[in-house]
Amino acid sequence: MYGSSTAGNHGWTSASVLTTLIIGVVALALFIIRELRSATPMLDFRVFKSGIFSLTTVINIAITVAMFAPMLLIPIYLQNILGVSPMNSGLMLMPGAVIMGVMSPFTGKLFDKIGARPLAIVGLAITVVTTYLFTRLTDETGYAYLITIYTIRMFGMSMIMMPIMTAGLNELPPRLHAHGTAMVNTIRAVAGAIGTAFLVTVMTTQAKNSIKDIIISHGFNPQNKQDLLHATNLATVQGINDAFMISTVFAVIGLVLSFFIRRGRTTQQEETDFAH
Template sequence: MTSMTNPALRKGPIMASLLIAAFVALLSQTVLNVALPKMMADLNVNEGTIQWLSNGYMLMNGVLVPISAYLLNRFTTRKLFLTASSLFAIGTIICALSGNFGWLLGGRLVQAVGAGILMPLMSVVVLTIFPVAERGKAMGMMGIAMIFAPAIGPTMSGWVVEHYDWRVLFYIVLPLAILAVVFGAFSMKDVIKTSNPKLDVLGVILSTIGFGGILYGFSDAGSSGWGSGRVVACLVLGGLSLLLFIIRSIRGTTPLLEFRVFKFPMFSLTTLINAIITMAMFSGMILLPIFLQNIRGFSPLESGLLLLPGAILMGIMSPITGMIFDKVGARWLAVIGLIIMTITTYEFTQLTAESTYNHLMLIYTLRMFGMSMLMMPIQTAGMNQLPRRLNAHGSAMSQTLRNVSGALGTALLVTFMTNKAASHAKELIISGQIDPSNKAKMAEISQAATIYGINHSFVIATWLSVVALVLAFFIRKVQPHDESVEAVPAPSAAK
């Protein structure tokens, strides 16, 4: 498949459609995190069951992304966008009206189907309608949705669950989801030239089992432990299926997901850096709320508000760094951003029970400032090297690896934290000769051990940042493979 913009297309309305839909999809992905304890009590389910609202969403999203390259080749941009955004809106309605856990989970999975199509579609459309010289600014605009929405989700969720029923969260998202459908119906145009590729059914099965098994295994390892039979079985089955999928993709003539994108060195390098950054980023998103609520005793709303200035700063900086990228490239943006990220992540290794709210807010905000220079410029630098015919596959591959690295980062950091906390608690009990029946002393030890575990997890995140920093020095500008291809005919574009 080749794709090319029609010069007559108005880019502004198309970008607005994509940003609204992406904002809503990403907001919904994180909005439940703070609300899960209250939902667990209301729906009368345990912690393992309620986690499926997040894990199921991520799994469905992760399974669909590899298939998105085929969908982008097969269906027109407008039809695919309206189908995806409509599915997301329908899923939101099901969630808002759900009376039990089964309906709620079903609604979340429908939402995830829509989001799994929307995110790769957004990347490919931007790469198609903007020339290489303007892609940084355009991807920076995308970054507003990709960064700002997940960050304000916990703040909004904390406020809602403290004052209203958790279903209000979905009623807040619903008008935005409907707006995305209605606005897109008028504004979205066909910008990608389609073809009639053959669907690799066996590839779909192998990729679903492969990515699904690995994502579930990594996600479940954080709570069940790496020795769990279920975790081991999922990782082994997922790994074998993924290996067969890769072999089939490399040998096939029309693969579901084109692994030959890794023949392009700059795409491979930037994808690796982004995967490492994603793993490190999850340390702040997961460990900091645990510290704020369990150790410092802040409410969910206060925890969410602490993250808000960083989110706002990232939203402001994202288009600015995009424009800087167009001028100077990604290397020095990435280097400066990763230096800031490394220093601030190290600061989080020094947490104590006396760490103040304002100090934590300052460090987290500075960390987000560094992050604003990283994700989109680095991804754009890699995607620029790909020929246009591989844009859909490159976007799908990048999104898939981010999902996997996010799940892996979560599992590793949570497992490391809990194991270190447990071993440190035993050391404190033995060295202090504490009686386990002494509840006051055991509470002190539990607090100290948890802080110890969180700090050590941030040490891992710091070293991940250092690795990404070293790799960032190898980023360079490359000659884009801007192939000469046929544009989308004007009548089709005007649909």
């Protein structure tokens, strides 16, 4: 996480970034080996013997990165570009949170009737479209537009999180349910942290790279404070748009993978498979 979060300032090829990323990967590999050899593992990686659980976990990672993008980038855009207060920036996120809370019981009932795949496909399709719309921001995009798109996006998200997680856990035998839940929650937390750092790095890097071109293309005078501020704002918007494009890619990956979700088999069958 440290490596991905400092890459925006030092570059992905800098010694400090590469060193910390390598240390992180090696430490993770050693942790996995240790857990696989432990009689009572803290995180039991044997849950990934289930193909559907592994699939839904990858989808969860993609969804988590996509979900955190607007929660992080939109407040930055509102406060730094549009000059909206922190209070109103937070209030913009509230209708989406309310929608998710209201939709939860309905999503559960639909999951029982039709399974996870239809819900995931529809929810991720909405997420892909609305996330892509956030890649078209300008320095004059309105507050009402942002709140509308964000709320629709969270409506799509409400169809994804619980069904995807439940579909994966249903593929595990009862003795591994607790380990599966712990694994999903841990991976989502890590994906959220690293994904957030990565998106901020993309935003800052692209903003740095585009500011010179913006100054030249718009004929700004870099010695003029007003022109420089305007150029900086446009570069920041460009960086935010590029970060949202990365988030869109993650949402598309989740959408494609969701077509491979199927209904789980019986517990007895799963127990037999894991026993072998």
